[in-house]
Amino acid sequence: MRSQPATYGHWEQLDGMPSLGRYTMDLDARHLTQYWRRCSLSSNFWSRYMALWIPTPPAPGHLRRDAMEHILSYLLNELFENCAKFSGGPFQRIAYAAWVHEERMVFELTNHVQPAAQAPFAALIEEMLTGDLDELYFQRLEASAESNAPGSGLGYLTLMKDYGIRFGFRFSAITNASIAVGVQAHVALKEW
Numbered sequence: 064m065r066s067q068p069a070t071y072g073h074w075e076q077l078d079g080m081p082s083l084g085r086y087t088m089d090l091d092a093r094h095l096t097q098y099w100r101r102c103s104l105s106s107n108f109w110s111r112y113m114a115l116w117i118p119t120p121p122a123p124g125h126l127r128r129d130a131m132e133h134i135l136s137y138l139l140n141e142l143f144e145n146c147a148k149f150s151g152g153p154f155q156r157i158a159y160a161a162w163v164h165e166e167r168m169v170f171e172l173t174n175h176v177q178p179a180a181q182a183p184f185a186a187l188i189e190e191m192l193t194g195d196l197d198e199l200y201f202q203r204l205e206a207s208a209e210s211n212a213p214g215s216g217l218g219y220l221t222l223m224k225d226y227g228i229r230f231g232f233r234f235s236a237i238t239n240a241s242i243a244v245g246v247q248a249h250v251a252l253k254e255w
Contacts, residue, residue, distance in 0.1 A: 066236050071188045074231030074247055077162050077169060084116070084163040092150035092157050092174060095143065102147055106139035109161065116163050117252070125252050134226050138248055139170065141218040145246075146174040149184075152241040166252050173245040181234050181242050187216045188232050196224040222248070227255035 088105070095101050114132035121127050126134070146157045154175040162169045176184075191199060200220045207215045222228040231247040 068233045068235040069185065070231065070233045071185065072192050072231040072247075073229045073249055074233050074245075075169070075249075077160075077171070077247075080162070082162040082164055084161075086112075086159075086161045088159040090146075090157040090159065092147055092155040095147035095157070096150075099147070102143040103140055105159070106136055106143050109139050109159070110135035113161060113163070113168060116168070124254055126254055131250075131252070134228075134250065135168075135170075138222055138226070138228060138250065141222065142170065142172045142246060142248065145218070146172050149176060149180065149244075150174045151180065152177045154237065154241050154243075168250045168252065170248045170250070171245055173243055175237065175241045176244055177240065178236070178242050181244075184244070185232075185234065188230075191216055191219055191223070192230075196220060200224055227251060 086109075088109075090101075090105070095105075110132050113135055114128050117126065117128040117131050119128055143157075143159075150157065152175050156175065158171075158173045160171045200217070203215045203217045203220060207217055219230060223230065229249040231245075231249070233243075233245040233247075235243040235245070237243050
């Protein structure tokens with residue numbers, strides 16, 4: 064059932080592209096949900112590890128190492144937790160990859176969802192990528208406080224609004240029962 068992937072936002076094909084470093088890890092979504100602390104352990108490890116690419120002192124106009132570690136910890140925790148919460152279907156694999164370039168880092172997490180989950184997530188993505196970030200943020204904040212429902216997009220909006228992170232999303236049908244959902248986060252090394 065392979066078909067053309069549907070992409071949204073800033074998505075790049077990074078495999079094979081020259082980089083200063085590339086890192087990967089494969090996880091089982093069931094392990095992350097069963098042992099929730101593994102989400103924060105994974106995000107904290109990778110944020111510290113990747114922040115070591117930042118020289119001290121940083122180049123003029125670039126983020127300090129501790130600031131980058133903070134941003135990456137928040138970003139990666141959001142991505143790992145989303146993968147754990149929203150994985151479904153027959154494939155429970157989560158793939159993590161990260162690339163370091165001269166002026167940015169790119170993080171990509173891929174999990175699998177049941178086909179029915181694609182349309183609501185794609186609609187949320189389109190709204191986040193085309194709407195006014197400030198307005199959407201406050202709408203989602205109010206809605207989240209009232210309903211406490213998962214999947215509000217508040218984490219993505221905060222990362223885009225407060226940290227200048229650019230996201231790309233890709234949906235690839237694997238079988239009739241599984242869609243691979245890739246999320247790319249592009250993090251600039253310069254201050255925004």
